[in-house]
Amino acid sequence: MAVQFAEKVYALAKEIAEDCQGLEAPFCAAECPMHTDALSYIRHIREGKLDDAVRTIREKLFLPATLGRICAHPCEKECRRETEFKQPLAIAALKRYAAEKADCVELWDVRVGVDTGKRVAVVGSGPAGAQAAIDLRKAGHQVTVYEKLSVRGGMLRVGIPSYRLPPKVLEFEYEYLDRLGIQFKLGVEVGKQVCLDDLRAEFDAVILAHGAHQGVVAQVEGCYSQGVTNAVDFLREMAFTQGCSAMGKNVLVIGGGDVAMDCARSALRAGADAVRIVCLENECELPASREEHEATIEEGVQFDYGWCVDAIHERDCRPTGARLKNCLALKDESGKFNPQLGDEMRAVECDTIVYAIGQRVLDIANGKLPQGGGGRYRVDPDTLASDIAGVFVAGDAAGTTIAIEAMAHGRKAALSADRFLRGISLIAERNFKLEASYKTRYDVPVPEDTKDLVRQHTRLVEVGVRRRSFAESDLGFDDATALSEAQRCLECECKECMQECLMLNEFTGCPGELFGVFLAKQQVDALVPYSCNLCNQCTLVCPKEFKLADAFMSMRKDFVRANKGRSPMKGHGAIDIHQKLSFSRVFTIKRKGRE
Amino acid sequence: MAIRHGFMPGCSLPSYSPTNIEKTIEFLRGVYPELSVIQKCCGKPTKSLGQVELLKERFGSLVADIKDCQVDEMLVACQNCYNMLRESDAFTTASLWERLPQIGLPAEVRGKALASDVVFSIHDSCPVRDNRAIHDGIRWILQELGYKTVEPERTRENARCCGFGGMIVPVNPELAKKVMDRRVKEMPTQHIVVYCAACRSSMLMGGGKAWHILDLLWGPVVTSASQPPENVLASPVKAWVNRYKSKGVIARSIK
């Protein structure tokens, strides 16, 4: 029965479809580039269902224990406990807790799609390449990963120091790729042993995810001295040997980001007597995360905030010190990064200098793909498609800066490549918003009686021990702290009406979805409005006070109008009779009382 | 001119219990000797189905009856009637449950259940969720009778539907049953008191032991050992026979 609905129905439906909070992601999940369902896994932890917590995490992330340690956790900046009380949930640390307690290969979902007969090459085994490989393999394609190093994991393996992420944690989680049947060619550098053209010819599609592995050194007097190095080379050597051949005893690290902190703390662990960090920024504008910064200070690294290395002094081709100039501002008048130096000068002594001022992307496409700032490839930001058909770029090579963003990029590139391989449009019916961080429209106010509870901290190895050891320095949560941390979650989602109404649960995930589908189809099964008790209980609990009963009641009227004045529901035949009799002479009576 | 009163028992109550109708009329006539009585439907089911045109006609016929009897104020025993009749401004409408505290109960029923060991859970009718005077009236009556009561968590302005609402029973009986079961499960005690005959039927279907407040007012004292009256509304034949009997009761009461 085609029903023409009244304006009122559409107006109510539109209001509900647009403003219902039921489909809105919590702040954490919307902000996470991979949209990990933190709310659910935290709830599972709270309920002691650690297997379920791991399953939930693994729906989105193949490396829970790794990310639980090193994820830059953009989610925590948006967590409601951060915006309300400046005490965000320890979302990442809880992830690690669940993984350590419950992850095992039995929980891994290793199902792959039906073989498509297509073959894809992925260049680079970092988080971007790995995620792309996983998604493509799951879609049924054959995947081969080319990795120039002998180890897998990219910067997670050769950038991030082992005291933050023990290699065995990462290696175990990378076994997931083997179990999916992804092939690896380790020790093969694309651009040297094999070139992009060869790959493009041999494979049906190619994903470039080779990261940003060229360390940068500022061009100042003395910069070619032995003992002047860059963070990428320095940390890579540390990753393999727990030391660095270029390092002496008195190390100066240049830079104010997390990478600089990694270099400084690694130098201490590799035996340096003194380590100082020189950075342009002053203390409060340091780009490094607060945790990293504090740990670095605690371990005894000296900081010179607001200084720039102007020249390197050397003797016998070895640095003896550096000349510092004060930095007045980071940006010029036009707002561009362009440090403004003053006239103040100072000298510091050192025998090793590590530049941690950024990493560049090395071209492996022989100049065939345009590059922008930092050597990053210029690609379509929505699809990551490059100028060469069938070649996609993901991760730091296309501009991401943290692991979880690199993974989301890998997923995006895989989605595009899969469409390319199947001959479908790269953009049709694709919701790009959901492929990266976005702002949720969830706006239900925090309940008034919400208390500010302090964030729980993980157990750190005593500073005197950890500053000299490459063994893991953060031991994570114990059971009790994990539990109390999990109890702080405010569960930023609206399920109010769904918890109240049995009827809605028979038909939908939430009213926003129900009325959204109605608007799209302009139709609804009559059973839906005719199953509503018209009890208004939904309105009682709804933060938006939506009147679902009114919407359903209005729909009923339109159904009746379209059905010659009768209910379209078979069962209502009995009501028709009941009503006829209830108004009939046989069963009615009026008796007027005396005057 | 003195206010003329009318009483309207609705549909489910006369189908459930002609005796309760008889006793109520008798009592009300003691207070309002000029009482008129009308047995007819208010049209709420027609409205729930969405039959706008038919409703106008049916409701119109009821209003005409009330006007014929020159009633200024209608007393109703059904919460749907209450809401429906209040849409007309040809007369005022009051619930029997808010009126009884004002006019008082007959002396012989007051305190009659003081010795009873039963504890009733109160189920409020959801269409009058916003009407405090009705909720208070029900509690007052129970207290006057001497019954002990408890409140479920969702009560008064938060009361949950019994499952009968929206005419969903003939359309989605499994769902309706679930709603009924849930409401009964919420009740702190097995014995439930309601003030709508349809709610009573729902509570019975959901596995509870339910009495209409008029059963308690006019009937024998209920104890924890008592069994509730049978679910008459579940049997259409019995229900229509009762409805017919109620009509006769009214005809005899007011000559």
Ligand SMILES: Cc1cc2nc3c(=O)[nH]c(=O)nc-3n(C[C@H](O)[C@H](O)[C@H](O)COP(=O)(O)OP(=O)(O)OC[C@H]3O[C@@H](n4cnc5c(N)ncnc54)[C@H](O)[C@@H]3O)c2cc1C
């Ligand atoms: C020191 C350091 C610390 C960091 N700490 C954090 C952190 O705590 N949290 C966080 O979220 N992010 C951190 N990051 C950033 C994060 O590591 C990167 O954003 C992420 O690893 C990028 O992933 P990717 O897959 O794009 O590239 P990468 O991880 O860099 O992987 C690229 C891979 O490609 C390989 N490769 C390169 N060229 C070729 C070639 N020609 N042929 C074949 N293979 C090639 C490389 O060997 C490498 O294995 C850190 C980065 C650094 C440098």
Ligand code: SF4
């Ligand atoms: S209570 Fe239901 S209808 Fe209201 S906002 Fe939440 S999910 Fe939407």
Ligand code: SF4
């Ligand atoms: S309080 Fe919980 S659900 Fe809300 S943003 Fe934080 S982690 Fe997510």
Ligand code: SF4
């Ligand atoms: S009015 Fe309808 S939708 Fe709302 S709670 Fe009642 S049955 Fe559910």
